[in-house]
Amino acid sequence: MSAILVVDDERGIRALCNDVLTRAGYEVETVDCAAGALAATARRRFDLVLCDINLPDQDGVSLLPRLLVGEPPPAVLLITAYPSIDTAVRGMKLGARDYLGKPFSPDELRMVVSRALAEDELRRAHGELTKRLAYGSMIGESPAMQQLRATIDKVAPSDATVLITGDSGTGKELVARALHFAGRRAGRAFVPVNCGALVGTLLDSELFGHVRGAFTGADSAKRGLFVTADGGTLFLDEIGELPIELQPKLLRALQDGEIKPVGGTSAMRVDARVIAATNRPLAEAVRSGLLREDLYYRLAVITIEVPPLRNRREDIGLLARHFAEDAAQRAERGRPEITDAALAHLQAQAWPGNVRELENTIERAVILAAGDVIDVADVAGPRPAAPSPGLSTFAGDHVPTLDELERTHILRVLELCDNQKTKAAAMLGINRTTLWKKLRTYGIEAD
Ligand SMILES: Nc1ncnc2c1ncn2[C@@H]1O[C@H](COP(=O)(O)OP(=O)(O)OP(=O)(O)O)[C@@H](O)[C@H]1O
Ligand SMILES: [Mg+2]
Missing domain, CATH: 1.10.8.60 (Helicase, Ruva Protein; domain 3)
Known part of the structure; x- marks a missing residue:
């Protein structure tokens, strides 16, 4: 049952509101002045406050900020004998939901009140839903996770670029999604892109789109992921892998909100919030010339570190x-x-x-x-070994040869199969004889 406070110095209005609203199933309390209203709201929470603008001890509009407290604050409806647009607008600016001009009918009163309460109900349901979308899949009550959630709450409402750092598998993408769904772009697209997955030219048209005939095979124009994410969030995963030649384009998109499709002549505006992630220190990439320093600073406006x-x-x-x-x-x-x-x-x-x-x-x-x-x-049991080089990124700057890759891969599969050669050969898609030969070639113990 929703609780309503009526603040009016006219006995007739108080009686009318009390009668109509009680019969409509609300719990009603009435007071006749601002001081009474403050005393009542200090004592308990109301879902809605109907407040006269002309009170003997203070005017209703200046009282507003003190009524709009609590979590969530009540919906406040102003009652005014002179329904001037001015007063109403001033009141609405200060957070009043609506106003009622005296005299009003019981029907009008019921309608305005039930509409305000229904709005609040909807808003609460929506808030809970998006919160669940944002954090629902994020498990953890450790101090580190609580702090992470608090940071996300703080950063999500803004449009600032965020850089998420953390080791592989810590949950960086989950954090990016939470930022999106806890923010005001939650209703629009969240678009993830792995910057390491495509070579430069392909990534260029993937991100920024291309015009028809931009290159061989470009039979039709294509809108890029920046446009797909318009109004929403673009998640640039493994940003450290972004090819150097694309970095100025990204910088421009971040700074001016402008992109240019491949082969296009004019720039277009997009409104995508960019969140980037990296599992290796970007400062190092800057030092070795793989990442432009200006882009780095632009990306790292806000950095969130996901703990191991x-x-x-x-x-x-x-x-x-x-x-x-x-x-x-x-x-x-x-x-x-x-x-x-x-x-x-x-x-x-x-x-x-x-x-x-x-x-x-x-x-x-x-x-x-x-x-x-x-x-x-x-x-x-034996846990799956660390990924062999070549299956993901290379460790350090050593690029393994094909032989090295093959050797590592065979070793890994043997380990997975508990050293059973027949099983390993089957897994590798070769016959036992070939496997034996390879074991000899690579000097792998064949016990
Ligand atoms: N706090 C968490 N609660 C529940 N699941 C989690 C949590 N953190 C991570 N995960 C899960 O772990 C897996 C890895 O998370 P995610 O892909 O976000 O990591 P990442 O940091 O992006 O890893 P990488 O650097 O390898 O891309 C996912 O399946 C994700 O759902
Ligand atoms: Mg990831």
Whole structure:
């Protein structure tokens, strides 16, 4: 039942409001002056306040700021004997929802009140929904995660460019999504792009679009992802991989909100909020000339660092249970139980691959586990080795040769197969003889 406070010095108005609104099912309280209103609102929360503009001790408009307190504040409707646009506008600017001109009919009163309350109801439901979208999938109650959420809350409402840093698998993309869905662009598109996934020319037209005939094969014009993200958010993942020749174009987009499609002659305006992420220190890329310094500073206006999992071990239990339930549901298994010993083992690991590695470990455990109980043996097995070079990015600046890649890959598959040659050969798509030959060539122990 919504609670309503009526503030009016006219006895007749108070009686009318009380009668009409009580019969409409509201809980009503009435007072006859500003001091009475403040006393009442200090005592309890109201969903709506009907407040006369002409009160004996203070005028209703100047009282507004003191009525609009609490979380959430009440909807305030002004009552005025002289419904002048001026007063109404002043009141609305100060946060009043609507106004009622005296005299008003019971019908008018009921309508204005129920409309204001319905609006609030909708707004609350919408707020909760977007909050759930933003944070729903983000697990963790550690101080580090609470701080991260607080930072997101602070940064989300603005349009500022944000740089998200953190090791691989820490949840950078999740943070980017949270920033989008907690902000005012939540209703528009969130568009992720991996800057390392495409070579320069392709990435150029992917991001900025191209005109028809811009290059061989460009049979039709294409709008770029910047345009797709217009009004929304463009998430530039692995920004450190952005080819140097595209960097001035991105800088211009950030500074002037202007992009130029490949082959195009004129620039067009876009309104996309840019969020970038990197898992390696960008300062280093700047030093080695891979990233323009001006772009770096423009991107890093606000930097959010996502802590590695080993710095928030308190979250490991929550995350593990969440991933276990998720995986079990997908595998159509029962609700899994993680033994205390298994949990202790998980909490003691270093997790170089962070949350993603934990997620993979749990998923694997759910599949391996006997029944619905996940024990130490299920989570302590050989974990998938670090990705071999070439499958993602190279470590340092050493570019492996094909032979090196092949050797590393064979070793990794052998490890995955517990050194069973037949299985490894099958996995590699070659026959046993070929595998033996390769093992000899690469000097891999063939025990
Ligand atoms: N706090 C969290 N709660 C629940 N799931 C999480 C959390 N953090 C990360 N994850 C999950 O872990 C996986 C990796 O997260 P994400 O892709 O956001 O990491 P990343 O930092 O972008 O990694 P990379 O640097 O490798 O791109 C995803 O499946 C994501 O849903
Ligand atoms: Mg990522």
